[in-house]
Amino acid sequence: MHEANSSGQWWREGVLYQVYVPSFQDGNADGFGDLWGVEQRLDHIATLGVTAVWLSPVYGSPLLDFGYDVSDHTRIGEVFGDLAVFDRVVKGAHDRGLRVVLDYVPQHTSSEHPWFRDALSGRDSAHRDYYIWHDPSPDGGPPNNWASAFGGPAWTLHERTGQYYYHAHLPEQPSLNWRNPEVKRSMFDVMRFWLDRGVDGFRVDAVWRLIKDARLRDNPADDGGDSFEIGGAAAHTTVRQVQKYTADQPELPGLLAEMHAVTDEYDDRMLMGELHLKLERVAALGSRGLDLAMNFSLIDAPWNGLDLADLIRRYYAALPAGSQPNWVLSNHDRSRLASRIGPERVPGALALLLTLKGTPTLYYGDELGLPDVHVDSAHARDCAELRAPGLGLGRDPQRMPMPWSGTAAHAGFTAGDAEPWLPIASWAPSLSVERQETDPRSVLTQVKELLALRRELAALRRGAITVLSSDPEYLVHLRGDGDASVLVVVNLTDRRRSVPFPGSRTTRWSSHSAVGERDFLDGVVDLAPFEARLLTVGSPVTAAG
Ligand code: NOJ
Numbered sequence: 001m002h003e004a005n006s007s008g009q010w011w012r013e014g015v016l017y018q019v020y021v022p023s024f025q026d027g028n029a030d031g032f033g034d035l036w037g038v039e040q041r042l043d044h045i046a047t048l049g050v051t052a053v054w055l056s057p058v059y060g061s062p063l064l065d066f067g068y069d070v071s072d073h074t075r076i077g078e079v080f081g082d083l084a085v086f087d088r089v090v091k092g093a094h095d096r097g098l099r100v101v102l103d104y105v106p107q108h109t110s111s112e113h114p115w116f117r118d119a120l121s122g123r124d125s126a127h128r129d130y131y132i133w134h135d136p137s138p139d140g141g142p143p144n145n146w147a148s149a150f151g152g153p154a155w156t157l158h159e160r161t162g163q164y165y166y167h168a169h170l171p172e173q174p175s176l177n178w179r180n181p182e183v184k185r186s187m188f189d190v191m192r193f194w195l196d197r198g199v200d201g202f203r204v205d206a207v208w209r210l211i212k213d214a215r216l217r218d219n220p221a222d223d224g225g226d227s228f229e230i231g232g233a234a235a236h237t238t239v240r241q242v243q244k245y246t247a248d249q250p251e252l253p254g255l256l257a258e259m260h261a262v263t264d265e266y267d268d269r270m271l272m273g274e275l276h277l278k279l280e281r282v283a284a285l286g287s288r289g290l291d292l293a294m295n296f297s298l299i300d301a302p303w304n305g306l307d308l309a310d311l312i313r314r315y316y317a318a319l320p321a322g323s324q325p326n327w328v329l330s331n332h333d334r335s336r337l338a339s340r341i342g343p344e345r346v347p348g349a350l351a352l353l354l355t356l357k358g359t360p361t362l363y364y365g366d367e368l369g370l371p372d373v374h375v376d377s378a379h380a381r382d383c384a385e386l387r388a389p390g391l392g393l394g395r396d397p398q399r400m401p402m403p404w405s406g407t408a409a410h411a412g413f414t415a416g417d418a419e420p421w422l423p424i425a426s427w428a429p430s431l432s433v434e435r436q437e438t439d440p441r442s443v444l445t446q447v448k449e450l451l452a453l454r455r456e457l458a459a460l461r462r463g464a465i466t467v468l469s470s471d472p473e474y475l476v477h478l479r480g481d482g483d484a485s486v487l488v489v490v491n492l493t494d495r496r497r498s499v500p501f502p503g504s505r506t507t508r509w510s511s512h513s514a515v516g517e518r519d520f521l522d523g524v525v526d527l528a529p530f531e532a533r534l535l536t537v538g539s540p541v542t543a544a545g
Contacts, residue, residue: 010099011201011270011291012324013461014051015354015451016361020332021056021080022066022421023399024364029416033401034058035081035089041404042092044433048367049451052099054203056332058086059105062112064172065383067103068205069110073190083197090198101270102194104202106187106259107209108173115186116174123161130183131174132166134216145218147241150384151393154246168209168246170383178211178255188262195263201270204259207290208275211252213245220244248277248285256289272326279311283318292326292359299334303341303349304472305492312356312467312477325358330366336398337363338371344530347446347511348490351532354450355479355488357465362447365402368436369443372397373425381422396422403428406435440514453509453534459486474499474527487535491527500524505535 019038027036035058045053058080060072067077076086093100109116118127134143134155142155142164148171155164156171166175176183191202222240256273263269272292275282279297286293297311319325329349330337338346346369353360375381375396377389385394401420405412406429410420429435436442454460463480473493479486487505491497504522511532525533 008268009270009291010051010268011272011359014099014359015049015454016052016054016101016272016359017045017048017050018054018331018361018363019045019056020364020399021058023401023413025402025404026414026416026418026420027081029414029418030079031414031416031418032079032421033413034079035076035085039085039089039092042089042096042098045093046096046098047448048362049448049455050098050362052101052200053093054101054361055089055103057103057105057205062110062172064110064170066381068105069108069112069170069173070105071110071112071114073109073187074193087197094198099200099270100198101201101203101272102199103205104191104194105205106176106178106190107168107206108175111172111174119165119174120158120161123163129180130177130186132177132212133163134166135163144216145241146212146216146246147219150387152387166212168206175209175212179214179251184255184258188259191259191262192265195266195269200268201263201272201291203294204271204273204290207256207273208247208252208277208285209243211249211255213249215245217245219246248275248281253285253288256285258289260289260291279315280318283315283323284320286323286325287320292324294328294361295326295358296328296331296334298327298329298349298353299331299340303345303492305469305475306472308352308475308492309467309469312465316357316465325356326361327353327356327358328361328363329353330363330398331361332363332399333395334398336370336372337366338369339397343369343371344494345492346443348492348530348532350443350447351450351488351509351511351534352475352490354447354454355460355477355486355534357463357479365400367444367447368403368431368433370400370403370428370431373400373423373428375423379423400424400428403432404434405429406432441512446511449509450534453486457484457486457536459484468501469499473497476501483537485537488532489525489527489535490532491530494529496529497527498524499527501535503537506538507533508536509534 022033024033025037025041026033027040057067058076059070060075060077061067061069076082090100115127115130118125119131137143142153146154148154149169154166157164167173168175219241222242260271263271270291273290275293282293282295301307301311382394382396401413401424403411411424411428411432413420436444459480466478469476474497475490477488489499506520512528
């Protein structure tokens with residue numbers, strides 16, 4: 001048993017690293033990332049100093065949503081590898097002390113899945129009720145107004161059997177009927193298949209949509225004022241409606257508890273769920289069957305001290321006792337951090353992510369400070385872009401292949417002649433892992449330093465948190481108590497700022513100067529534009545020497 005298995009609930013002090021497999025590393029020279037590539041790059045992930053790697057879906061799939069359309073739950077898609085390389089990735093990760101979290105997609109299957117093919121064969125087919133079917137409305141249209149996350153109606157008519165089926169996403173992603181006990185049984189067995197192969201947990205896709213209103217009531221229009229969802233899939237559609245009857249139904253917590261009971265059959269496995277709901281609701285679901293109810297609020301936060309402090313305080317206040325906080329700064333569905341808030345703010349944002357109380361999720365490429373890549377219409381691949389071209393709803397820009405090398409062709413992402421599946425920007429090699437590894441102030445170096453401090457300083461992993469500031473231009477928070485506490489100060493502006501803080505401290509880390517420089521500060525810290533610092537209690541090195 002690998003070392004990390006000896007501690008219970010590893011995710012409570014862990015850091016997750018999200019690998020979007022198609023874009024991480026191509027290992028078979030076809031221009032598309034895969035598990036052979038992940039295997040090659042496990043050392044990068046381990047060297048970063050994270051705890052777990054979360055892999056986007058690698059199952060059999062026609063790839064209309066690049067793996068989020070599963071046609072075979074217990075096979076690895078040919079384009080991603082096979083079970084042999086999957087097992088090697090799990091073992092290689094475990095040997096390095098890393099956990100492996102798999103994306104699990106229970107809300108829908110691909111329309112190519114044998115269950116759905118069978119469901120199409122007739123109203124009496126064995127798997128018909130695995131999906132959500134309904135007769136047309138009296139005018140022949142869809143049964144109600146429910147909209148797809150990718151735009152347009154969420155119902156498609158199957159002419160031969162004369163009924164509509166529901167799909168929260170693409171028509172090629174029919175939603176499963178979780179009111180059917182057979183669906184539960186089959187999908188729980190899918191979990192067991194991968195748990196038996198040694199995975200340490202699941203990121204549960206679209207879990208907030210898992211169960212829908214049994215009466216199929218119409219969703220209300222979104223007046224824009226008090227949106228039910230924050231960001232996420234809501235950002236990829238032109239249709240705005242409140243997901244009142246298609247998400248977060250009263251049956252959801254019970255269902256999550258049943259799902260968790262499956263992971264409880266095994267030691268120390270984790271369930272984290274994708275939930276695009278209001279912050280207070282996300283917080284509440286964290287204690288109801290999910291170990292981590294994913295908190296995306298930083299992605300949409302206005303990047304100023306007042307809004308950030310308010311949202312951080314609100315989140316902690318809403319969390320039920322004992323439930324684990326967590327923070328997501330970026331993912332494969334949203335514009336990259338550097339493009340959202342500007343490259344100069346990235347170190348401060350990463351310092352925030354890695355020092356807030358809770359489990360952080362780091363999106364591949366954010367450790368390099370990558371911005372979005374421009375993808376012209378000829379190269380567009382994402383279904384959200386292809387369905388509504390030019391509206392800025394597509395997700396290709398945040399999925400640029402990882403630049404590993406400053407000199408190799410295709411920045412080292414793929415070794416063959418095949419073009420990478422998405423374009424690699426001309427600036428990418430200058431931000432590559434190879435270039436940043438040797439730069440003492442690169443984003444990569446800073447992320448490694450911050451992760452090393454998290455491992456070293458218990459206050460950053462376990463300490464209580466107090467947000468101390470109320471100022472639009474900076475953010476100050478304190479982790480832990482007394483002599484072991486860590487103060488985190490982030491200048492959010494492009495100007496020098498003097499920031500007051502209680503007591504006296506020394507700089508333990510700065511985004512602007514190499515580790516080792518320690519200055520004694522009494523009640524105020526002068527920060528360079530956008531600088532972030534971690535300050536600990538203790539004698540300055542110079543005074544001691
Ligand atoms: C959420 C995933 O993050 C997104 O990429 C995907 O398109 C939808 N769920 C559908 O599976």
